[in-house]
Structures are given as C-alpha cells and as structure tokens.
Amino acid sequence: MNNALEVSGLSKTYGSFKLEDVSFTLPAGYIMGFVGQNGAGKTTTIRLILNMAHREKGEVKVFGLDNIQDELAVKQELAVVFDEIFFVDSWNIPMVERAVKGFYREWNSARFAGYCKKFDLPTDKKVKELSRGMKMKLMLAVAMSHGAKLLILDEPTSGIDPVARDELLNILREYISDGEKSVFFSTHITSDLERIADYITLISNGKVFFTGTKDDLLEHFVVVKGGTEDLTDAMKTHLIGLSSNRVGFDGLLPAAKLGLFPLLSDRFVTEQPKIDEILIYISKGGGTDE
Amino acid sequence: MNSIWNAIKLDFLSARSSLLIAVAMLVVASVISVFVQQPIVVIVYVMMFSTFMSGMVFSADEKNNLHKLFGTLPMRRTDWVTARYLYAMVMGLCLFVLAAAAYPIISMIAGIKIDYLMLSIFIGAGFLYYCFAVSIIYPVYIRVSFSKAYMFTMIPLALIGVGVMIVARKADLSLSFLSDIMQFFSENQSFILIVCFIAGVILVAISAFIANTFYRHKEL
Numbered sequence: 001m002n003n004a005l006e007v008s009g010l011s012k013t014y015g016s017f018k019l020e021d022v023s024f025t026l027p028a029g030y031i032m033g034f035v036g037q038n039g040a041g042k043t044t045t046i047r048l049i050l051n052m053a054h055r056e057k058g059e060v061k062v063f064g065l066d067n068i069q070d071e072l073a074v075k076q077e078l079a080v081v082f083d084e085i086f087f088v089d090s091w092n093i094p095m096v097e098r099a100v101k102g103f104y105r106e107w108n109s110a111r112f113a114g115y116c117k118k119f120d121l122p123t124d125k126k127v128k129e130l131s132r133g134m135k136m137k138l139m140l141a142v143a144m145s146h147g148a149k150l151l152i153l154d155e156p157t158s159g160i161d162p163v164a165r166d167e168l169l170n171i172l173r174e175y176i177s178d179g180e181k182s183v184f185f186s187t188h189i190t191s192d193l194e195r196i197a198d199y200i201t202l203i204s205n206g207k208v209f210f211t212g213t214k215d216d217l218l219e220h221f222v223v224v225k226g227g228t229e230d231l232t233d234a235m236k237t238h239l240i241g242l243s244s245n246r247v248g249f250d251g252l253l254p255a256a257k258l259g260l261f262p263l264l265s266d267r268f269v270t271e272q273p274k275i276d277e278i279l280i281y282i283s284k285g286g287g288t289d290e
Numbered sequence: 291m292n293s294i295w296n297a298i299k300l301d302f303l304s305a306r307s308s309l310l311i312a313v314a315m316l317v318v319a320s321v322i323s324v325f326v327q328q329p330i331v332v333i334v335y336v337m338m339f340s341t342f343m344s345g346m347v348f349s350a351d352e353k354n355n356l357h358k359l360f361g362t363l364p365m366r367r368t369d370w371v372t373a374r375y376l377y378a379m380v381m382g383l384c385l386f387v388l389a390a391a392a393y394p395i396i397s398m399i400a401g402i403k404i405d406y407l408m409l410s411i412f413i414g415a416g417f418l419y420y421c422f423a424v425s426i427i428y429p430v431y432i433r434v435s436f437s438k439a440y441m442f443t444m445i446p447l448a449l450i451g452v453g454v455m456i457v458a459r460k461a462d463l464s465l466s467f468l469s470d471i472m473q474f475f476s477e478n479q480s481f482i483l484i485v486c487f488i489a490g491v492i493l494v495a496i497s498a499f500i501a502n503t504f505y506r507h508k509e510l
Contacts, residue, residue, distance in 0.1 A: 095303060098299075102292070
C-alpha cells in the first residue's frame, strides 16, 4: 500500500511545550483525523510537515519524498487549508487565482472556476466580504485546483456553522473518491471525524496517544463505570481519566486490560466510547497505557 | 526563476493599495512642486516616502497571514527573499524614474530652466538613500516582523545623521575630500547616476544575503 504521509519520530520544543516522538502513517486514498485538545501539538505537527517550523528530530515523507530535501516537489503534491484565510483581504477571487496559479505546474483554471461555481463563491466580492464558511471554501477551491494528492486541513471547521461543516465533509468525501487522494484533517470537533475519517491519530500533550483505524480506536478502549467500592488500586493504575465521587467512578480502560479484572467484570458497566469521550478522558491523564 | 517571478507578482498584488497611494502622492507632490516652483520637491518626496511605501508589503503580509501562504507554496525560502528585494528595487526604480520624468515637466510648467546636474544629484542620492534604507530595514522586518520593528524605518535616516555629524567634526579633511568629489562629478555628470546605482545595488545585495540567512532560520 502506498503511503500519502509518513511521520516518524518528529520532535520539537517550544519553551515548556514539547512535541515528542510523533509518528503515524496515512495510506493513500484515505482520510485521517488528527485529534487533540487545543495546545496538544496539532498545528505544530502540521507546521513541521510543511517545513514552516524546524524539526529537532524525526522524518516526514509525503508520497515517499522527504519534506525538506524534496520540498518543492512535495508542495506541488499537497494543498493546505488553515483555520484562517491567508489571502489578502482586498483581493477578489480572480486576483486570488492570479496570485497563486503561477506557482503550480498542474494549475487548472477551468477546475478552479468549476469549484467556485459549485461552492457559490461570488467572484466580484473581496475576500474580506466573504463569510467564514465562504473563506474556507475559497481555500478549498484553491487547494483542489492544482491536482494536489494530499490535502492537509488545520481546524477547518472551527467557527463555521453546521451547514457549512456538512458541506465541507461532503466535499472531502468526494475529493478522495478516486482512491488516489488523501486528507489529513486536524480538528477538535470529533463529530466530524466520526462521519468521515478512516484513520485517527490522537495527540495529547505533544505525544501520540493512539494511531490507527477509527474502528480500532473505538474497539481499543472501553468506558468503565462502577461503584466506588469496586474501584481497586490496581484498577486505578490502569484507568485513564479516572473520575470518582461518592456514588461511583468512571474512566477509560484499554479493552485488552479488561481481562485483568475477571472477578469484578460482572459488576462494571462497560460501554464503547465515542471519539470525543476518549479525547476528554485522555486529557484528564492517568493510566499506564500509552 | 519562475517562482521568483511569481513571488514578485504576488508582492505587487498584495501591496497594490500602497502602490496606488504612492502614485497618488507622487501626483500631489508634482502639483506642490509646480505651486512652489521647486521641481526638486517631487524627488525629495520620492526619497522620503519610497522607503516607507516599500515596507508596506511586510505590513500586508502580517495583516493577511501571508506567511502561511508562503509556507504552503512550492517556493524556496531563498526565492522568497530574492523576490522581496527585487520587488523593492523595481518599486524604487519605478518611483525614481517617474520622479525624474516629472522633474523636467514641472520645470517647464513652472518656467524654470532645467538643471540636469541637480536632477542627477538628487535622483542618484535619492536612489542610493532608498537602497541604503531598504538594506537596513528589510532584514529587520524579516527577522523581527513589521509590527514590532516599525520604528526601525527611521534608523537609516538616523544613521545618515550620525554619519554627517562624524564627517562634520573632521571638517578640514572632509571639506577638501567633498570638494574633490563634487569637482569630479560636475565634470562627469553621468557618473553620478552610475555610481549611485551600483553602490545601491551592492548595498541591497549584501542586505539580501543577510536577510536570506535570517529567513532560512525563521519559523513561519
């Protein structure tokens, strides 16, 4: 299987924040959700992938090409949508095209016009006059008009309404439908990922907590709930994001460790977690699992 | 080469509004020149404001998050720096050529004899000052950012002031030295422009080299 993106051992320090040994692989033709709370290291990782920041350790390969050695070739192959627009606010859409098209060998003006029409982007309006959803669609139109095979999105849905978010997800689904293109989608709005992601990488405090398929993630953990009297010290060491009160406790447990507590298992309630629940539990910390 | 050309085009597009202001102010300066019957005013205007105007491209970068765009485009960092300096040179040359073209027209309208020596001196010195200013402020803007280093726009002028004071203290030496220079250039007027242009380009080239080192290590 060809890989669209391979990140291995990526490390970077900013003051007290440390991105440590981040590794994951996105196979070509799939969507990977890159999930973590604010400040977890998502944007830093993306900036390192784009060589906008300088890594201390590690390696990034895009379709087998090194992101630094082969930077120009890599950037022909990828497109990026950030959470805020990076076009001059006094430009209109034709000016946006004039500004960027010369950089790309495979720029297709007809395709760009097609996307603008499809996304109902008004060509006479200035960038500053567009709504947040429209700005995001404009960045997408630019990103998808030069034949990029890897689309990187950094929190594209934050601050846009549910209708625009739904449209975005449909666009992404259509984008990868040819089986050659891939999407790397950073977000903290996990409901978006439940709908479209094939792979998930969870990052917390600069470290990858989980990377794999979405189904693996959801099967990898269980939410355990029970009475306070059943909460043993052994269990406390394994539960992630444990919270307890007089009535009971709940926490996230790697499914593989359920077997460590056979005698108690009939007294627990176990549930399959949602991605945002996993995110909340890991943000609380604890547990001895990775 | 292609990406340098595209980056220059991008700079002109992003700083379009400040270019329009520069041209509008050139027209205003020309009108004032006619009104006060001093055609040199238009060149002094270009000398004073061209540096400020050429720095506005950095302001546009920051205001519009263009560092993110530069980070995603297939373009080497060296190409971006080269393009930014070429943008400054093209902009400066255009403004000084326009001012030089306006000078005889204003002189004719005002009914003043055209002084080509004065024109050469002011255009040459003005362009050299512009290059000197660009060579000081561009690396600062690239290293520190425009919004934090805006006040550095005045540094070139301050440096020249300090330089003049130092020269003035050595009056005996400098007066004879300066009179020799004036003598040479009054006999070889065409050299004024050539010398100033070459000196300006050398300053800018050195500055671009330094700025390139800064930008290569900068995080976007």
